[in-house]
Amino acid sequence: MTAIPDRLLLGPGPCNVSAPVREAMAAPLLGHLDPDFLAIVEHVKASLRTLFGTSNAVTFPVSGTGSAGMEACLVNVIEPGDSVLVVVQGVFGLRLANLAERYGATVHRLEIPWGTALDAAALAAAAKQARPRLICAVNGETSTGVYQRFDGFAEVAREHNALLLADCVTSLAGMPVAIDDWGVDLVYSGTQKCLACPPGLAPVSFSQRALDRVAARRNPVPSFYLDVGEVMKYLDGSSGARAYHHTAPISMIYALDAALAEIEAEGLSARYARHAAAAQALIAGLGTLGLEPLVAEADRLHPLTTVKLPPGIDEAAIRSALLTQHGIEIGAGLGPLAGQVWRIGLMGGNACQHSVDTLIAALRPLL
Numbered sequence: 334m335t336a337i338p339d340r341l342l343l344g345p346g347p348c349n350v351s352a353p354v355r356e357a358m359a360a361p362l363l364g365h366l367d368p369d370f371l372a373i374v375e376h377v378k379a380s381l382r383t384l385f386g387t388s389n390a391v392t393f394p395v396s397g398t399g400s401a402g403m404e405a406c407l408v409n410v411i412e413p414g415d416s417v418l419v420v421v422q423g424v425f426g427l428r429l430a431n432l433a434e435r436y437g438a439t440v441h442r443l444e445i446p447w448g449t450a451l452d453a454a455a456l457a458a459a460a461k462q463a464r465p466r467l468i469c470a471v472n473g474e475t476s477t478g479v480y481q482r483f484d485g486f487a488e489v490a491r492e493h494n495a496l497l498l499a500d501c502v503t504s505l506a507g508m509p510v511a512i513d514d515w516g517v518d519l520v521y522s523g524t525q526k527c528l529a530c531p532p533g534l535a536p537v538s539f540s541q542r543a544l545d546r547v548a549a550r551r552n553p554v555p556s557f558y559l560d561v562g563e564v565m566k567y568l569d570g571s572s573g574a575r576a577y578h579h580t581a582p583i584s585m586i587y588a589l590d591a592a593l594a595e596i597e598a599e600g601l602s603a604r605y606a607r608h609a610a611a612a613q614a615l616i617a618g619l620g621t622l623g624l625e626p627l628v629a630e631a632d633r634l635h636p637l638t639t640v641k642l643p644p645g646i647d648e649a650a651i652r653s654a655l656l657t658q659h660g661i662e663i664g665a666g667l668g669p670l671a672g673q674v675w676r677i678g679l680m681g682g683n684a685c686q687h688s689v690d691t692l693i694a695a696l697r698p699l700l
C-alpha cells in the first residue's frame with residue numbers, strides 16, 4: 334500500500350479519528366443480513382436517535398457522504414412544482430437550493446450575508462411570500478462558521494403546513510442538536526465531522542410528518558437508492574422480515590458504531606463543552622497573532638472557526654507550508670470568503686488545547 338503521511342486535520346473535515354474507530358474498520362466482515370450485523374445496525378440507529386434528540390423511528394445512516402443525506406431528505410419529499418424556501422447563508426444553503434431545483438421544486442432563496450444568522454421574523458416574512466411546502470436551513474454552515482439557531486422556525490413552517498429541514502453535518506455531536514424540540518422534520522449529517530469517523534455515512538432522520546408527506550406523493554420517489562420506503566424494507570427490523578435493498582457498507586457501520594460508543598462514553602454535554610472550550614482557546618490563540626474571528630460570538634459554530642486574514646498575505650502559501658512543513662491541514666475560504674478567511678476545524682478528538690497550541694506555534698513564524 335502507498336505510504337500515508339501523518340496529518341493533523343484541522344480543516345472543515347474530515348478530522349482525525351481514534352485508533353479504536355480505525356481498528357473497527359479492520360474487523361472481519363459479516364454479511365449484511367447476518368443477525369450479529371443487524372444487531373450492530375439497530376444499536377447504531379438507537380444511538381443516532383439520542384444524538385439527534387429524537388424519537389423518530391426512521392433514523393438511520395444513509396450509505397454515502399453528507400451530500401447523500403441531503404439528497405435523501407430532499408428527494409423523498411419534493412415533487413415537481415413544490416415551493417421550497419431555502420435560507421442561503423453559505424455554500425451548503427446554495428447546494429440545498431440547487432438540489433431542490435434539480436428535483437423540480439420552485440425554489441425561493443432567502444439570502445443573508447455570509448457569516449450571519451437569521452431570525453424567525455425574517456423567515457416568517459419570506460415564507461409569507463413563498464408559501465413553501467418545505468423550509469430548509471443549515472444548522473452548522475461549514476463555509477462561514479455560523480451556528481444557525483432554529484428558534485421559532487417550526488412555528489413558521491407549521492403556519493404554512495410546510496416541512497422543516499436542518500443540515501446538521503457540522504453541528505451534530507459538536508453542538509446541541511435537538512430536532513424534536515426544534516420541530517425539525519428532516520435532518521441529515523455526515524460522519525467525518527464531530528462524529529470523528531471517516532467520511533462515508535450520512536445519518537438522517539424523518540419525522541412522522543415527513544413520512545406522511547412521502548406516503549401522500551403523487552409520483553414515485555425518483556431515486557431507488559435513496560427512497561426511504563425501499564431502504565426501510567432492509568433497515569426496519571420491527572416486523573421481523575428484512576429484504577435486501579443494497580449491500581450495507583459493513584466496515585463503515587462498524588466504524589460508526591465505535592465512534593458512537595466513544596461519544597456515549599464522553600457524554601453529550603461534556604462533548605459540547607469541550608468543543609466550545611477548544612473554539613474559545615483557538616480564538617484567544619489567533620488573537621495573539623493579531624487575527625480576529627469573522628462571526629459574532631453568539632452565532633459561532635464551535636467546531637469550525639472562520640478567521641479573517643490580514644491584507645497582503647499569500648494565504649495559500651501559508652496553508653501549503655502548514656501542510657508540508659508541519660503536517661497540519663486547515664481550510665481555505667469559499668465563495669465570497671475565498672482569500673478573506675481561513676476555516677479551522679476543531680472536531681471530535683481534535684477539539685482540544687493541544688491542537689490549538691500546535692497550530693498557533695506553527696502559524697506564528699509563517700505569519
Ligand SMILES: Cc1ncc(COP(=O)(O)O)c(C=O)c1O
Pocket residue numbers: 345346398399400401403425471473474475476500502503523532
Ligand atoms: C454543512 C454541510 N452540509 C453538507 C456537506 C456535504 O457533505 P459531504 O461533503 O460529506 O458530502 C458538508 C460537507 O462539508 C457540510 O459541511
